[in-house]
Amino acid sequence: MNETTVEKFRVAAQMIGAEVHSCGSGLGAANAAVRNFSTSNELSSLLQELAAGGSICASTLPGDLEAHLAGLVVSDRSTAADATLCISFAGAGIAATGSILVQLTDPAERAATALATKHAVFLRSSSIVSTLRDLSASLKAQLLGADTTYFSITTGPSRTADIERVLTIGVHGPKELHILLLEGE
Amino acid sequence: MADKRINTNINNTFLRKALKNFATAYPIARAKAFEGIDFAALRHRIAVSKLAGLKRLPELIAQFTASAEKTGAIVHFCRTPEDANRTIHGIIQSKNADFLVKSKAMTSEEIELNHYLEARGIRCLETDLGEWIIQLAGERPSHMVMPAIHKNKEEVAELFSKETGSDCPADIPFLVQKARETLRSGFLTGQVGMSGANVAMADSGAIALITNEGNARLVTTLPQTHIALIGVEKIVPSLDEALDVIEVLPKNATGQKLTSYLSFIKGPTGGDGRELHIVLLDNGRTDLAANPEFQTALQCVKCGACANVCPIYEIVGGHVFGHIYVGGIGLVLTPFFHGFDKAEEILKLCIGCRKCNEVCAAEIDIEGLIVDLRDKIRKPFGQKFMFGTMMKNRKLFHAALRAAYLAQKPFQSAGGRIRHLPMVLNRETANRSLPPIAETPFRDLMLKRPTTPTLAPKQEKVLFYSGCLADFVYPEMCTDTVESLEGLGYSVAFPQEQSCCGIPARYSGEMDAAREMAKLNIDVLLSEEADFVVTICPTCTMSITHDFVKLLADDPLYAEKAKRLAAKTLNYSELAARKIPPSPPLSKGGETAKQVVTYHDACHLKRGCGIHEEPRRVLRELANAEIKEMSDCDKCCGFGGSYSIKYPEISQEVLKNKLSNINETGVGILAVDCPGCKLQIEGGLEASGSKMRVEHTATLVRERMR
Ligand code: SF4
Ligand code: SF4
Numbered sequence: 001m002n003e004t005t006v007e008k009f010r011v012a013a014q015m016i017g018a019e020v021h022s023c024g025s026g027l028g029a030a031n032a033a034v035r036n037f038s039t040s041n042e043l044s045s046l047l048q049e050l051a052a053g054g055s056i057c058a059s060t061l062p063g064d065l066e067a068h069l070a071g072l073v074v075s076d077r078s079t080a081a082d083a084t085l086c087i088s089f090a091g092a093g094i095a096a097t098g099s100i101l102v103q104l105t106d107p108a109e110r111a112a113t114a115l116a117t118k119h120a121v122f123l124r125s126s127s128i129v130s131t132l133r134d135l136s137a138s139l140k141a142q143l144l145g146a147d148t149t150y151f152s153i154t155t156g157p158s159r160t161a162d163i164e165r166v167l168t169i170g171v172h173g174p175k176e177l178h179i180l181l182l183e184g185e
Numbered sequence: 186m187a188d189k190r191i192n193t194n195i196n197n198t199f200l201r202k203a204l205k206n207f208a209t210a211y212p213i214a215r216a217k218a219f220e221g222i223d224f225a226a227l228r229h230r231i232a233v234s235k236l237a238g239l240k241r242l243p244e245l246i247a248q249f250t251a252s253a254e255k256t257g258a259i260v261h262f263c264r265t266p267e268d269a270n271r272t273i274h275g276i277i278q279s280k281n282a283d284f285l286v287k288s289k290a291m292t293s294e295e296i297e298l299n300h301y302l303e304a305r306g307i308r309c310l311e312t313d314l315g316e317w318i319i320q321l322a323g324e325r326p327s328h329m330v331m332p333a334i335h336k337n338k339e340e341v342a343e344l345f346s347k348e349t350g351s352d353c354p355a356d357i358p359f360l361v362q363k364a365r366e367t368l369r370s371g372f373l374t375g376q377v378g379m380s381g382a383n384v385a386m387a388d389s390g391a392i393a394l395i396t397n398e399g400n401a402r403l404v405t406t407l408p409q410t411h412i413a414l415i416g417v418e419k420i421v422p423s424l425d426e427a428l429d430v431i432e433v434l435p436k437n438a439t440g441q442k443l444t445s446y447l448s449f450i451k452g453p454t455g456g457d458g459r460e461l462h463i464v465l466l467d468n469g470r471t472d473l474a475a476n477p478e479f480q481t482a483l484q485c486v487k488c489g490a491c492a493n494v495c496p497i498y499e500i501v502g503g504h505v506f507g508h509i510y511v512g513g514i515g516l517v518l519t520p521f522f523h524g525f526d527k528a529e530e531i532l533k534l535c536i537g538c539r540k541c542n543e544v545c546a547a548e549i550d551i552e553g554l555i556v557d558l559r560d561k562i563r564k565p566f567g568q569k570f571m572f573g574t575m576m577k578n579r580k581l582f583h584a585a586l587r588a589a590y591l592a593q594k595p596f597q598s599a600g601g602r603i604r605h606l607p608m609v610l611n612r613e614t615a616n617r618s619l620p621p622i623a624e625t626p627f628r629d630l631m632l633k634r635p636t637t638p639t640l641a642p643k644q645e646k647v648l649f650y651s652g653c654l655a656d657f658v659y660p661e662m663c664t665d666t667v668e669s670l671e672g673l674g675y676s677v678a679f680p681q682e683q684s685c686c687g688i689p690a691r692y693s694g695e696m697d698a699a700r701e702m703a704k705l706n707i708d709v710l711l712s713e714e715a716d717f718v719v720t721i722c723p724t725c726t727m728s729i730t731h732d733f734v735k736l737l738a739d740d741p742l743y744a745e746k747a748k749r750l751a752a753k754t755l756n757y758s759e760l761a762a763r764k765i766p767p768s769p770p771l772s773k774g775g776e777t778a779k780q781v782v783t784y785h786d787a788c789h790l791k792r793g794c795g796i797h798e799e800p801r802r803v804l805r806e807l808a809n810a811e812i813k814e815m816s817d818c819d820k821c822c823g824f825g826g827s828y829s830i831k832y833p834e835i836s837q838e839v840l841k842n843k844l845s846n847i848n849e850t851g852v853g854i855l856a857v858d859c860p861g862c863k864l865q866i867e868g869g870l871e872a873s874g875s876k877m878r879v880e881h882t883a884t885l886v887r888e889r890m891r
Contacts, residue, residue: 016442081369081373096442097442097443099443099447104402104448105454105455106454106455107406107407107454107455107459108455110402110406111403111406111407113402114399114402114403114406115372115403132428132431132432132443133428136424136425136428139424139449140423140424143386143388143389143391143424143449143451144388144389148256148257148451148452148453148454149391149449149450149451149452149454150405150448150449150450150451150454151448151449152402152446152447152448152449153443153446153447153448154445154446154447155442155443155444155445155446155447156445157445158397158398158399158445158446159397159398159445160314160315160361160397160398161331161397161439162313162314162315162318162331162332162333163314163318163333163336163338163341163357163360163361164203164337164338164357165203165206165207165210165331165334166357168357168358168361170361170362170365171314171361171364171365171397171398171399171400172312172365172368172372172398172399172400172403173398173399173400173402173403173445173446174399
């Protein structure tokens with residue numbers, strides 16, 4: 001994925017109130033030292049910090065990412081209602097709007113991403129596309145496939161402007177959305 | 186309702202301020218959201234695919250039902266609100282449940298579901314913040330997207346204090362947090378969850394939800410049973426069409442590029458015990474979809490933009506301007522969803538400015554549908570005589586206008602204008618002075634003119650169609666038109682037999698009378714050879730170029746004639762602009778300094794005829810003027826013909842907004858291309874003590890020639 005698309009994604013996501021954290025290239029594979037979060041340790045300390053002593057729950061993550069959470073105490077998803085931080089994985093990003101595509105077919109995972117105060121999501125920079133329409137082939141495949149499915153395209157934290165049109169963050173869903181951008185992947 | 190409600194809302198300062206702030210902020214946010222997107226092409230695509238879908242709606246419903254059932258969802262087709270209510274109640278009962286937790290669905294408001302269920306012992310909890318607020322207040326939404334826009338934070342704080350039993354300060358972040366905490370337990374204990382859907386896809390049986398708060402994901406996740414209540418018009422063939430709706434909706438609704446959550450749900454997910462019930466609501470939709478006259482109303486994607494830009498909604502709010510569905514489209518859908526008796530009053534509230542048409546996400550001619558619907562409602566007593574007998578008869582109508590000249594005399598003030606009318610008409614003149622009906626109408630002045638000389642070689646001949654208001658109230662405006670056009674090289678004649686264009690009849694739903702008046706004028710204007718017909722009233726221009734053609738489309742004799750007349754009819758500014766640059770130059774003496782003017786676009790000229798460049802060119806090139814634009818230059822002045830008499834309070838409030846925009850420019854002359862706008866704005870300026878001149882473009886061009 002070219003630089004400008006990733007950069008556009010970063011800008012758009014931040015503009016809509018998400019935080020984007022760069023995770024060094026090859027973090028998953030080789031723990032190579034690049035930029036902000038070069039090691040699993042640093043990553044887990046960021047996640048610890050976000051959890052601020054509260055409980056953490058996580059969705060099923062791709063194997064290479066699962067390894068990074070080794071040092072974290074991750075609680076059972078059935079207690080998601082009390083979780084401060086929910087960690088999950090986005091299958092794609094959209095540069096135009098700073099959005100992420102999250103699979104939520106499992107109701108427990110869905111509940112976790114919707115109930116937690118903060119939501120941290122891994123996103124591979126290589127999976128960022130320019131616009132929503134660029135995802136249409138893969139979305140269609142999913143919608144027309146045999147299985148039932150539930151997915152969300154999430155853009156920034158939960159928000160409302162229902163009182164006097166004043167934009168307020170975090171009404172029912174997460175108050176913070178952190179995107180853990182896996183660069184170069 | 187009517188008068189009392191209107192006045193209450195006009196006097197509700199918070200509501201007014203909230204709506205005005207929003208009306209100011211919305212166009213800016215919207216424009217930003219649409220940056221780089223071809224809105225016209227997008228909405229046209231939506232209109233075409235939606236209309237095609239409506240024409241085969243039963244087939245789409247069948248396809249969606251089959252697809253959704255294949256995913257394991259249970260689909261219920263409900264013909265009436267009663268059916269839908271009963272079905273939903275049945276589902277809840279079958280789960281032994283008594284607590285329904287809901288995210289926003291206008292369809293639920295439409296069938297008054299909460300009322301039905303609560304009467305049967307089932308608790309309903311609205312979790313969308315706006316919906317919860319109005320649920321606590323026991324009210325209806327006043328906007329399709331922002332249901333509680335009419336409530337201020339103090340009122341919300343009071344409602345929350347009462348509900349939670351703890352003292353809530355009027356602090357918005359605090360109140361939002363309070364809602365989060367209070368509603369949490371509702372999500373966790375709700376036994377059945379309910380949502381609507383913004384779009385449903387026939388090929389996959391999936392639905393999509395476009396939301397900001399995150400409550401829809403909770404109500405479709407935590408309870409084992411999810412009911413989605415969906416109007417059948419939301420069904421589109423596939424994801425391709427759905428993506429267009431998704432692209433346009435948040436941008437047009439609130440100026441957001443995309444909302445926080447866009448969720449796709451296909452079938453019940455999560456295994457055993459999980460159920461997805463899709464309740465498809467008809468409630469008149471399949472009939473409406475098959476009604477060629479009004480079917481386009483169902484192209485609507487419920488973005489609420491037509492309310493966002495409506496000058497009348499801005500003044501009175503959604504509780505007056507609509508029933509359950511509000512704004513322009515609310516006026517149109519109400520008779521079909523809720524009955525004509527509910528629509529009679531509200532259909533009259535539209536002033537006809539066509540602002541809604543300009544922003545509609547589905548390219549619906551909302552204003553046109555409103556006017557056509559007026560034909561279907563009961564007409565006020567006396568209206569038949571007014572239009573059917575009097576206005577159709579030119580001599581009788583003009584005699585009445587002449588008589589009015591005598592009747593008004595006692596009320597004229599020193600300057601000749603009318604400041605105070607007798608009691609019955611007094612409401613009308615409170616903030617506006619009225620010009621009197623002229624002693625000698627233009628048609629009589631024209632009789633005294635020497636007959637038109639024979640045409641010079643290549644000289645173009647123009648028939649002047651003045652319109653009643655200019656003829657009887659502003660004869661000098663008509664004279665300026667004739668003389669300025671002559672100065673530009675045209676030969677101008679005024680056919681004496683011309684009469685009212687019929688728009689007052691059409692706007693009052695008297696289509697037969699309107700048709701008769703159209704025929705009369707067509708005969709008059711085609712009987713004399715001419716290159717062009719010119720009008721100085723945009724409403725007349727719109728009437729001749731659009732309405733005559735539409736009204737007479739099925740008339741074997743007149744359909745063709747109407748088209749022929751439409752093809753050669755121009756508005757003054759178009760005709761004058763043809764002579765730019767003028768030869769010989771207009772100014773007799775030496776070049777004078779440019780005068781600075783500001784320009785008000787008449788609704789019917791800009792959006793009725795698509796003309797807004799020409800008047801500005803004419804002002805610059807022919808009237809030697811420099812234009813200092815005002816903000817919202819194309820927003821309605823509140824005149825709307827008889828509207829200002831029927832709803833003087835609303836008309837005056839719309840006018841106030843206009844006046845403040847005009848005054849902000851600080852210039853001395855306002856140019857308009859409409860005698861109605863002149864009447865309204867000049868009256869308002871005069872009543873406020875302003876010395877600003879309001880002139881028709883023709884007058885300013887004529888002055889340049891002197
Ligand atoms: S035409 Fe004007 S007044 Fe009528 S609904 Fe549309 S925006 Fe409102
Ligand atoms: S009529 Fe048009 S503008 Fe109004 S809500 Fe429907 S789609 Fe939006």
